Amino acid sequence: MSKRQQGKSAAKVVRKQLAAERRRKRTMWVSIAAVAVLVIAGLIGWGVYQSQRSDAGPLVAPASATTTTGETLGTGPVQVQLYEDFICPHCKDFEATSGSAINDLVNDGKIKVTYNTVAYLDPASTTEYSTRSAAAAACAADGGKFKEYHDALYAQQPAEGSAGLSNSQLIAIGTGMGLDQGSFGQCIDSGRYKPWVASVTDAAAKAGVTGTPTVVVNGQVIPNPTPDAIVAAVNAA
Amino acid sequence: MSVTTLTRDVTWPGLRPWLGTLVRLGLAAVWLFAGAAKVGDLAGSGRAVNAYQVMPFEVAKVIGAALPFVEITLGVLLVVGLATRAAAAISSALLLVFIAGISSAWARGLSIDCGCFGSGGQLAAGQSPSYAPEIARDLGFLVLAAFLLVWPRTRLSIDRWLEGTT
Known part of the structure; x- marks a missing residue:
């Protein structure tokens, strides 16, 4: 193998490594973003539940009942x-x-x-x-x-x-x-x-x-x- | 020549990404159904979590309200094939928690519905719990998730499309 050929294949290896590194990084960031989205979805669920509760109005108990019993x-x-x-x-x-x-x-x-x-x-x-x-x-x-x-x-x-x-x-x-x-x-x-x-x-x-x-x-x-x-x-x- | 093409077409590496697509869509359907069944009754979802008696009621309410939204989001990620390995990892973790929860309810002799697809953890009177089928079903789902955890590269996915852009 000539020196020139060796240099070319070395460059190819480096390029491949750089591409692999980019892929690895991208996968990592996509994964982190996905986890963040899931956390946000969970928080939205809790928020929706809370607003459903507060939209219903004030808590008053009827006659012969308490606020937590019938x-x-x-x-x-x-x-x-x-x-x-x-x-x-x-x-x-x-x-x-x-x-x-x-x-x-x-x-x-x-x-x-x-x-x-x-x-x-x-x-x-x-x-x-x-x-x-x-x-x-x-x-x-x-x-x-x-x-x-x-x-x-x-x-x-x-x-x-x-x-x-x-x-x-x-x-x-x-x-x-x-x-x-x-x-x-x-x-x-x-x-x-x-x-x-x-x-x-x-x-x-x-x-x-x-x-x-x-x-x-x-x-x-x-x-x-x-x-x-x-x-x-x-x-x- | 034609013979080698034929054999190459049906090899495992050729088939796997397509099989992965089916697995991914199957697991997505599970999460979407599970989430959709619960999202209309967040209070009931909280009661279902509370029925396991493993956490204080206030905590169970938070988990119960958050879970359907997390499940639907997982389903959407899997449908479009975005962050497949992360989604599969979280799916596996969730399923392991569910299996542990059902097993522990069984071991403690509780009489509840798993609440997996709605129904608020309530068991109709005279109905006995079906823990074994529920665990078997979740183990089946876990196999799907594990497949994607090991082989996250699937056809018709955003992940694959992103891969092609570099």
């Missing part, structure tokens, strides 16, 4: 916590089989029961029916008709995957019970208790409730909440 009925010594979603079919089944046992326990002065009307299943309707129905029941609570309204919502439970009952249907159910068309309708249409529903739902998740219905008697989850199991747990408490 309406409480009865004055008995044993505390029963119910976690229900108005679109959840198993909650309807639960109400059908165990609802009267709970009513009896309330009427006999044995328990006080808190209806934590959570919105776990908002994606199960096309209109966030879980949130809207729970907020409507809170409006009914202000008019002193929570339990009646609660029972009516289960009697007319819409199917999962549907649009659920419209706001005007929710209002009609209330006015049918004698609730004031103006104030009750305004309460539903303005979404006054939607932030409260979100807060109760959050509190339930924080308490470790992963599904509805969940029945808790004096702090103990009843795994299979039949009427007998609930009565037995109340008597044992």
Whole structure:
């Protein structure tokens, strides 16, 4: 090989090395940029969630409820916590089989029961029916008709995957019970208790409730909440 | 002559970048579906994370809100083939975390839905958890991610186009 040829191939090697180095650097910067974009995407997600929360308005609790728990009925010594979603079919089944046992326990002065009307299943309707129905029941609570309204919502439970009952249907159910068309309708249409529903739902998740219905008697989850199991747990408490 | 062309056409190095494209688009679809299923219910996504009971609720809410957006972005990166190796590395890491999470929920006897494709971690009453299929599915996705981690050069990708510009 002549000197000239050697010089040429050496230059070729150097060029190749420089090109490889450029590729390596570019890959590194592209990767760093991709990671940065992913981090930014995550931050955007958190921002979107925060703004969804704050857009919903101020947090006010309805009558006989707190900002983190649902309406409480009865004055008995044993505390029963119910976690229900108005679109959840198993909650309807639960109400059908165990609802009267709970009513009896309330009427006999044995328990006080808190209806934590959570919105776990908002994606199960096309209109966030879980949130809207729970907020409507809170409006009914202000008019002193929570339990009646609660029972009516289960009697007319819409199917999962549907649009659920419209706001005007929710209002009609209330006015049918004698609730004031103006104030009750305004309460539903303005979404006054939607932030409260979100807060109760959050509190339930924080308490470790992963599904509805969940029945808790004096702090103990009843795994299979039949009427007998609930009565037995109340008597044992 | 024609025989050598034929054999060269079906060799592994010739086929691999195209197979890589399929793998890349497959993994992209996984992330896009997973992200899209959760992005409409960020609160539910946070509850699903919280259902694993491995972090405080406040932290779970942040992770739950951020995750769908990260998943969709990963999906977009993989669709266009940009930073494929980095996207594959992060995909692998995320899938390993998911597999670890599901395994630990299983080991602790929790009764939850993995929340992988929405559903907020809630298991319908009477429904038992299906941890083994969920882990098997994630392991399958992990194989896709590992393929791209080892062989990130694929056809029809921005990475390849960038390579051609120097």
